[in-house]
Amino acid sequence: MSIHIGANPGDIAEVVLMPGDPLRAKFIAENYLENPVQYNNVRGMLGFTGTYKGHRISVQGSGMGIPSIGIYAHELITEFGVRKLIRVGSCGSFQPHVKIRDIVFAMSASTDSSLNKNAFRGMDFAPTADFGMLMKAYETATEKGIKPHVGNILSSDVFYGDDPDEWKRWAKYGVLAVEMETTALYSIASKLRAKAMTILTVSDSLVTSEETTSEERQNSFTEMMEIALEVAIS
Ligand SMILES: O=P(O)(O)O[C@H]1O[C@H](CO)[C@@H](O)[C@H]1O
Numbered sequence: 001m002s003i004h005i006g007a008n009p010g011d012i013a014e015v016v017l018m019p020g021d022p023l024r025a026k027f028i029a030e031n032y033l034e035n036p037v038q039y040n041n042v043r044g045m046l047g048f049t050g051t052y053k054g055h056r057i058s059v060q061g062s063g064m065g066i067p068s069i070g071i072y073a074h075e076l077i078t079e080f081g082v083r084k085l086i087r088v089g090s091c092g093s094f095q096p097h098v099k100i101r102d103i104v105f106a107m108s109a110s111t112d113s114s115l116n117k118n119a120f121r122g123m124d125f126a127p128t129a130d131f132g133m134l135m136k137a138y139e140t141a142t143e144k145g146i147k148p149h150v151g152n153i154l155s156s157d158v159f160y161g162d163d164p165d166e167w168k169r170w171a172k173y174g175v176l177a178v179e180m181e182t183t184a185l186y187s188i189a190s191k192l193r194a195k196a197m198t199i200l201t202v203s204d205s206l207v208t209s210e211e212t213t214s215e216e217r218q219n220s221f222t223e224m225m226e227i228a229l230e231v232a233i234s
């Protein structure tokens with residue numbers, strides 16, 4: 001048992017899917033895992049372990065933002081022996097060609113957070129996805145007839161910012177979309193010698209102002225879940 005995860009040693013698989021929303025974790029467990037067992041309810045941050053195509057897989061809600069996923073990723077790796085972490089999240093598009101419900105693979109994650117600036121005394125660390133996982137995700141998407149966008153994303157500390165045009169600074173440099181966790185996930189996985197990647201579904205567009213509902217964000221982004229499960233068992 002760790003401070004934030006009320007599981008016993010061995011309750012959590014070596015591979016964990018991590019949606020921000022704990023109810024998305026429940027949806028994945030109930031719809032894709034065989035014999036799912038809930039191992040965590042501390043702070044309502046649901047975690048489940050079951051099997052997918054015969055492989056043991058866990059799904060753990062990460063909460064929103066860098067501090068929250070930082071806590072769960074750290075405890076999963078250091079206290080429960082997790083080796084592979086796959087974030088399955090929602091994001092807002094920065095580019096006209098990245099449309100609502102499209103899939104984005106985060107090859108790298110820029111940030112406005114000071115997490116790594118603090119850790120590296122003002123110097124820049126480049127948080128990147130595990131190449132093998134990224135390649136498997138790309139192959140799986142291609143087999144399914146899905147064309148993912150692969151590239152740099154922004155992990156922001158701010159959801160409701162002051163400047164409505166701030167995102168354009170990142171868009172100008174080709175950043176695909178914004179979410180709030182990946183830079184921490186990739187950095188922590190690198191430090192602790194685990195493997196990580198993020199798969200996102202576009203839930204809204206800063207370009208067109210289109211949006212999906214919270215219910216859709218919880219339950220309907222199934223293509224990214226299915227790609228993530230194939231990466232998990234590879
Ligand atoms: O849908 P999730 O995985 O929570 O991801 C995105 O949604 C939340 C903001 O609505 C942030 O956590 C952001 O990263």
Ligand SMILES: O=c1cc[nH]c(=O)[nH]1
Pocket residue numbers: 090091092093159178179180203204
């Ligand atoms: O962090 C996020 C997630 C989804 N959509 C956004 O605009 N921001």
